[in-house]
Amino acid sequence: MRLLRALPFLLFVFQTVASVNQDGLFLLKFRAGLDDPLGALSDWKADDETPCNWSGVSCSAAGEVTAIEIVGQDLQGPFHPLLCRIPNLSFISLARNFINSTLPDAALTPCPALAHLDLSENLLVGPLPSSLAYLPLLRHLDLTGNNFSGAIPPSFGRFPNLENLSLVANLLSGTIPGFLGRVPSLRQLNLSYNPFTPGPIPPELGDLVSLRVLWLAGCNLIGSIPPSLGRLRSLLNFDVSRNDLEGAIPSSLAGLTRVVQIELYKNSLSGEIPEGLSKISSLRRIDASMNRLEGTIPSGFFDLPLLESFNFYENRLIGGLPDSVTRAGKLSEIRLFSNRLNGSLPAEFGIKSPLAVVDLSDNLFTGEIPRSLCEQGLLEELMLIDNNFSGAVPEALGSCRSLQRVRLGNNLLSGEVPRSLWGLPHVYLLDLAGNKFSGRIPPAIAGATNLSNLILSGNEFSGEIPTEIGTLASLYELSADGNRLTGSLPASFINLAELQKIDLERNSLSGEIPDGIQAWKRLTELNLAGNAFSGEIPPELGSLPLLNYLDLSNNSFKGRVPPELQNLKLNKFNLSNNLLSGDLPPFFENEAFKASFLGNPSLCGDLPGLCSSKGSSRKSQGYLWLLRSFFILAGFILLAGLGWFYYRYKKIGSAKDEGDKCRWTLTSFHKVGFSEHEILYCLDEDNVIGSGASGKVYRAVLSNGETVAVKKLWCNPQNSAAGDAFEAEIATLGKIRHKNIVKLWCCCAYKESRLLVYEYMPNGGLGELLHGPKAGSLSWPMRYKIAMDAAEGLSYLHHDCVPPIVHRDVKSSNILLDAEFGAKVADFGVAKAIEPLEKGVKSMSIIAGSCGYIAPEYAYTLRVNEKSDLYSFGVVLLELVTGKPPVDQDYGGKDLVRWVCGTLDTKGVGHVVDPKLDACFYDEILRVLNIALLCTSNLPMNRPSMRMVVKMLVEARPEQTRFADSLKDVKHNTGLYDGVKP
CATH class of the missing domain: 3.80.10.10 (Ribonuclease Inhibitor)
Structure with missing residues (x-):
């Protein structure tokens, strides 16, 4: 109970x-x-x-x-x-x-x-x-x-x-197995981007009658596309891109009566486009770029009422289509560039479809540009460069106020450009280069308030440059070389504060360079060669901070060479064949500049071929007086130097005595003019310029006036193997010779103590400039150059060193900047050489690297190869684009990579790019952002090689590529970002 x-x-x-x-x-x-x-x-x-x-x-x-x-x-x-x-x-x-x-x-x-x-x-x-x-x-x-x-x-x-x-x-x-065709319930089969053994597409997949998605991109497929796939009546998405398929596109694919998207790009397919594909009424997108297709485009594609995107081009948008090109479910985007397609476009093209983008560049198209391309008034981009289009530009295009990009370069077009086309309000790129256009640049150009790039090179334009061009506040490139322009530069030119490039070479321009050019603070290139300009060269040119290309040759400039030009850091400099006179500024009296001044009979300098004998004699007398003054000054310096030497000798002597006791040994990797004793003398706490996980760094000014950086590594007496590993690493790193790797002069060793002597980098680390007191001081061109320099240094380590070297601690503070902001990769304290027998993968007993830069697979598997450096470099690129540090409390417990991805998804790219950067570089910044996202993919196999990163960075510059976007699959591979094609 x-x-x-x-x-x-x-x-x-x-x-x-x-x-x-x-x-x-x-x-x-x-x-x-x-x-x-x-x-x-x-x-x-x-x-x-x-x-x-x-x-x-x-x-x-x-x-x-x-x-x-x-x-x-x-x-x-x-x-x-x-x-x-x-x-x-x-x-x-x-x-x-x-x-x-x-x-x-x-x-x-x-x-x-x-x-x-x-x-x-x-x-x-x-x-x-x-x-x-x-x-x-x-x-x-x-x-x-x-x-x-x-x-x-x-x-x-x-x-x-x-x-x-x-x-x-x-x-x-292995190969893709045919037994997958025995799963009749399958509606989606995605096997893309696996390193399968090269093999064909199994014909048995044609038995999957319920299949809606077949995605076999990047699967090492070979052979031809089996005709049996035409039996997939329910298929909506067919993607066999990025393989090595060959042969013709089978006509049986016309049996895919419900297909919406066909992706065949980057194969070796040949022959013509089957006529039957143009009869699939559900088709909205087809991409067969980067193949060997020939012939004409079947006429049915131009009448297909539901086609949204028809692509036969070499580089594509990242991710899906923009909203602006999917209007009304009709043809709005046609990109066919970089093939061998030919024929002409139908005259009625555009009447039935609200076209937004037409890109037929780099093909063999002929005939005239259809007048009806902008019939619906929605055309935003018209790119026809590198074809054989002929005739005049249709007058109707001048009424297309929606246009933003117009590229008609390198065709056979002629006649005058419609006056109204010059003044379209939304056009920011107008490229008419390499044709036979004639006529004048009209005052109506004042209406092009958004114009950034005006490219007119290699035509027959004549007359004066209109004064109204000075009202284009956004203009940062004017290229009109190889025309018949006359008159002088309008005074309104000085109002163009955003100008970066002026190329007016080989015209008939005259007069003087206008006053006030110091307003061109962003100008990097000025080319006025081959004209009839006169007057004196303005000294204000020497005050332009970014000018690195100056060509005033083959004109009639007179007077002296302004000494202010010595302030410029010039990659191209030419003042030859003018009427200049007087003495050369001292900096230019160098054999390297000789060709820059030839053809100026009255210009004198200590270079063969300049000035007359009289001038040389007068100059010799001046040098004699200078020599006498030098000897007098040398006497005073000698007396002072003897006193300083005695004091210095005692100091170095005491350091030497101490060094003799310790028996320091110096191993040099370059010819050096100092001893270990002089280095030891400089290891004073007042000279400390940095401290990190591997040691403390000192700034050492040597007796010969040279400055070096000395890293004193933390010692670990209990680790006897560390010394041997140190010697092995030094033996490898001491052989590195590259302009973008910090030079290791020598190392000093005694027992457990180690000193590394590097070249001194006066502008310090990139991290300090991006995130320290000087944050925001780096412009985008400087950031881009730093990215290129660092990428080339890492590419050398990965691809040109034998065995390859993995840095393992790539970060912004380990990218150092010299006096001219050239970037060099530094700090190899944890670098590892990857031996060939290890097949490129090395397991580490501990995680090396810095928080925010460590690749996911490295942190959890301790497997390291070049892809680990790729991830870290991608974080550095994100720092350059965003201006933000790799880790920060504002990220809510995330690192920079996850913050960027989350922000892109929720707020858009405008909240990611550093607001301190100039908006005129926006397209280029987006390209570098895309490269960074590709480098920071969670999957190592999706990250490109460092050599490929260098190539993509080179192509990211608008002036260096016509089709700059080579990151089509960032969204497919990472799911991070729907990018924007430049």
């Missing part, structure tokens, strides 16, 4: 001790095996009655756990098999975390209710579990972006109900 009375109390006690149900206990066990740095699972508590209110957990009406969805929370640890012990669990999504280790068969066998499994973008390794195919209700399987390896298991041909299979961007090998 007493026991019955106590039973309610005992039940209460039992419920208090074990309040959470069995599902909750399994979840707590799962959580116990994870590291949760962001506290995403902090509300998972054992004293709750049910886990249904826990973050990421969903339950049925009966309180049974049915779904777990924890995405992008940086969870770290293995996938726990106890999750599959939850009987009614049908949905698991742990995407974008750091779930690691393998995924054994036993972990998934007891998942009878599982219908949806998403473990994409994690760090899982090993083979694909065969047991996945035996889950009876599984419909969605996404393992994208892991490191699974080996072949696709044969059991994957026996899924009973699978609809979506995505294995994108893993390390799968």
Whole structure:
């Protein structure tokens, strides 16, 4: 009786001790095996009655756990098999975390209710579990972006109900198996970007009658496209891009009656475009760029009512189409550049479709430009460069007020440009170069208030440059070389404060350079060669801070060479063939400048071929007087020097005595003019300029006037192997010879103490200039140059050193700047040489690097190769673009990479770019941002090589490429950013 009375109390006690149900206990066990740095699972508590209110957990009406969805929370640890012990669990999504280790068969066998499994973008390794195919209700399987390896298991041909299979961007090998064609329920098959063994597309895939998406991009496919794929009547998206497919596009693809998108670019397909493709009424996008297609475009494509984007070009937009080019479901964007397509465009082209973008550049098109391209009044971009178009520019284009970019360069166009075209208010790029245009530049150009680039080179334009051009406040490039322009430069030119480039070479211009040119603070290039300019060269040119290209040759300038020009840092300098006279400024009396002054009979200087003998004699007398003065001054210096030498000798002597006791040894890698004793003397706390994890850095001014940087490494007497490793690293790094690697003069060693002597970099580290007191002082051209220099230095380490060298600590503070802001990579304290036998991968016992720069796979697997440096360099590029540090409290616990990605998704690119940067570089900044996003991809295989990064940075400059955007697949590979084509 007493026991019955106590039973309610005992039940209460039992419920208090074990309040959470069995599902909750399994979840707590799962959580116990994870590291949760962001506290995403902090509300998972054992004293709750049910886990249904826990973050990421969903339950049925009966309180049974049915779904777990924890995405992008940086969870770290293995996938726990106890999750599959939850009987009614049908949905698991742990995407974008750091779930690691393998995924054994036993972990998934007891998942009878599982219908949806998403473990994409994690760090899982090993083979694909065969047991996945035996889950009876599984419909969605996404393992994208892991490191699974080996072949696709044969059991994957026996899924009973699978609809979506995505294995994108893993390390799968073998060929794509034909047995996948035996899963009739499949609606989506994504195997892209895996290093499969080269092999054909299995014809059996044509049996997947329910398939809607077939994505096999970047799968090492060879052979031809099997005609059997034309049986996929339900297919909406067909992508076999970035392979080595050859042969013709099969005409059977016309059987894809519901297809919306066909992607065939970057293969070796040949022949003509099948006529049948133009009859697929559902087709909205087709891309067969970077192939070997020939012939004309089937006429049906121009009449296809639902085509939104028809692409046969070499570089594409990142991600999807802009909203501006999907109007009304009709043809709005046609890009066909960089092929061998020919023929003419139909005269009615544009009448039926609201065209926004037409890019037919770099083909063999002929005939006239259709008058109806802007019939709907929505045309924004017209790019026809490098073709054989002829005739005049249609007058109707002058009424197309929506136009923003017009590029008609390098064709056979002639006649006068419509007057109204010059003054279109939204055009920011007008490129008419390399044609036979004639006539004048009209005053109507004042209406082009948004014009930035005016490129008229290589035509037959004549007359004077209108005064109204001085009202174009946004103009930063005027290239009109090789025309017949006359008259003088209008005085209004000085109002163009944004000008960066003026190229008026080979015209018939005359008069003087107008006063007030000091307003051209952004000017980098001034080319007036081959005209009839006269008067004196303005001294104000020497005050232009960014001018590095100055060519005034073959004119009639007279007077002296302004001494102020010595202030310029010039890459191109030419004043030859003028009427200049007098003595050369001292800085230019150098053989390197000789060609810059030839053809000026009255110009004197200490260079052969300049001035007459009389002038030389007069100058010799001046040198004699200078020599006498020198000897008098030398006497005074000698007396003072003897006193200083005695004092210095005593100081160095005491250091030498101390050094002799310690027996310091100096190993030099270049010819040096100092000893170890002089270096030791400078190791004074007053000379400290920096301190880091590997040592303290001193500034040392030597007796010969040279300045060096001395790094004193922290010593570890207990680590006897460290000395041998140090010697091995120094032996490798001492052989490095590259203009963008800080020069290691020598090293000094005694017992555990180590000194490294480097060249001194007066402008310090990039990190200090970006994030220190001088933040914002670096303009975009300077930032771009720093990025290029650093990339070339790292490319040398990765590709030109034998064995390759991985820096392992790339960061902005390790990119040092010389007196002219040239960048050099420094601090190789943790660098490692990757031996060939290790196949490019080296495992480290500890994590080296700096917070915010460490690649995800390095932090959790300790596997290091060149891709680790790529990630770190991508962070440096993000610093240059955003002006923000790699880690900051404002990021809410995230690093710079995650902050940028999140901000792009939620607020757009305008909230990412450093507001201190000039807006005129916006397109170029976006290109570098895209490169940075590609470098910081979570998957190492998606990061380009450093050699490719250098190439992409070179192409990012608008003046160096016509089609600058080569990052088409950033969104596909990383899911980060829908970019903007320049």
